[in-house]
Amino acid sequence: MPTITIDGEKYQVDGEQNLLSTCLTLGLNVPYFCWHPEMGSVGACRQCAMMEYKDSEDQHGRLIMSCMTPIRDGGIYSVKDEVAEEFRGSIIEDLMTNHPHDCPVCEEGGECHLQDMTEMSGHTMRRYRGTKRTHRNQYLGPFINHEMNRCITCYRCVRFYNDYAGGEDLQALGRNHQVYFGRQEEGRLENGFSGNLVEVCPTGVFTDKTFSSHFVRKWDLQTAPSVCEHCAVGCNTAPGARESGNSNEPILRRITNLYHHDINGYFLCDRGRFGYEYINSATRIQNVLSVRQEDVISSTAEKGDRLHREINPQEAVLHLAEQIAMANQGKRNLIGIGSPRTSLENNYALRKLVGSGNFYSGLSQRDQELLHLVSTIQQDDRIQSPSTPEIENADAILILGEDIYNTAPRISLAVRQAARNRQKQQAKSLKIPLWQDSSVRQLEGDYSPIIFAGTELSNLEKITSNTLFESPEKVASFACNLALAISDPTSLSPDLEPSLLELITHTAEILRGASKPLIISGTSSKHADTLKSAAQVATALSDYKKQPTMLYLACDEVNSLGLIQFFNDGKGNLDELLERLKKILTIKSLHP
Known part of the structure; x- marks a missing residue:
């Protein structure tokens, strides 16, 4: 780690960062506007000026923009130099020349970066009086x-x-x-x-x-x-x-x-x-409701005839306690329906209240089976569930049957950043720091390989290198053949269409040659074979490379996998609940 001096204090710092990022990490107040920790530097605003000195004997130094300055071991810098402070003050004054005096009515008031930087620069009086x-x-x-x-x-x-x-x-x-x-x-x-x-x-x-x-x-x-x-x-x-x-x-x-x-x-x-x-929304249920009448209510109820009535929370608790007591005595059937959109704690509390045999997931049988499959796949030691930064660092990506822009938007944004990894590798070979965003983006070259096979692709069309738009069944077949090609290229059937065979062979070569390959799939296609084939590709890669392979599986709801842990036996879905209710109604009709 290089050692630098800032205003007489020595610091050991990360040599991969620019001077501005380093100063901010050290807690030094350097104003800035255009720099962003995720998007790097372009040197557009000139607000982060500092002084750099050749050595300890240099009394004058030179003015630099800290966001565009790499760290130099032994470098001597100053934030508090009078020339740098005066320059930063002139920049902020120029920026504020046309800025309106509307802080009292501006929605940004109280969390405005411009307010903070203006105060930091000491610009408290405007001299400009023109239009x-x-x-x-x-x-x-x-x-x-x-x-x-x-x-x-x-x-x-x-x-x-x-x-x-x-x-x-x-x-x-x-x-x-x-x-x-x-x-x-x-x-x-x-x-x-x-x-x-x-x-x-x-x-x-x-x-x-x-x-x-x-x-x-x-x-x-x-x-x-x-x-x-x-x-x-x-x-x-x-x-x-x-x-x-x-x-x-x-x-x-x-x-x-x-x-x-x-x-x-x-x-x-x-x-x-x-x-x-x-x-x-005013249409949401915000108060406790109770069934207004016990008998079966006709769907042709007169207009204005309410099916429920509001009751106060104390009365609701007493009423629920009575129902639970009757259920424990066998006089009532008490059923709880959970949800993948609520917390694990809420689902657990409801399950505890009604009993595990009376708790249902709020999912259809097919959705529940798909989620069980996802849970099983992720337990394989050859599978690694990647974080977002790991997705951004992948050098080859295969997307199977999942339109992630709609089902997992933040992951699609990460995939977009992964597409630039070839460009970033070229920048590293030319010794261009990755934080010099504009310089890196000017480098020529293709995107990192991103292959898509599925029914629909949104927002990522321009960064994909190959696409295959087919039905879920054919996507699953493509992935199964791809897994074979990764394990043994000679095992592919000669009866495959030439164009499909070429795509499979090409994709297998890309994934085998990648150092950080990533497979993405999910449950939105409602097709179990697509998930299984994605797992086959990932495990085939893992066996070939002798290390875990990144596999990201997108689910439908925020707590889908959390909820599914309650149903290890595969039961408790809405289809079973419907059958149970039909039996109850049948018994009641026979024995009114």
């Missing part, structure tokens, strides 16, 4: 507000949206001090990760429209760590609620990303960020 440049804002859809007058031209938005997330409908338009970040025409942002613009933007150019519709400040929210419930990836989130002014329940105001290195990192999909408003 400010103004822009016309655009409609960007139901989720994102656009206020271009707040822009400081850091380029974070287009770097994330275009370069990182693969969006194509947001551009940097214009030039000089008239640069405009928007669309060619007004309209909804099409990329499924557009909500990250809200957190990526250091000012209030892009803000959460759902949050703004009920204006509230960050400090008015009660925020707690949570896990996104919209898919099985398990992204960490920070929901924020505010107490209502009429003594009602708190209202959920927004969802933001909560950093987790192994899962979601800095980014969240739009479904996880904006899919929360159902919680505040």
